[in-house]
Amino acid sequence: MAFDNKLLDVIACPACKGELQYLKQHNELLCRFDRLVYPIRDNIPVLLQNEATELSSEEMEARSK
Secondary structure, eight states: OOOOOGGGGGOOOOTTTOEEEEEETTEEEEEEETTTTEETTTTTOOGGGGGOOEEHHHHHHTTOO
């Protein structure tokens, strides 16, 4: 079972309440505003700030491709 993109309509970044983008190749959710990625484990988004990884500008650009 894959991540359900319909969830993106109802979930938001816990830090800024902004939109999240699903990055299929990394199986994570990206908040572009905060440059944070949240993991998805067993098809469940882990939307906890202490579980998020902050990305550098270079990492953001690489993941956006």
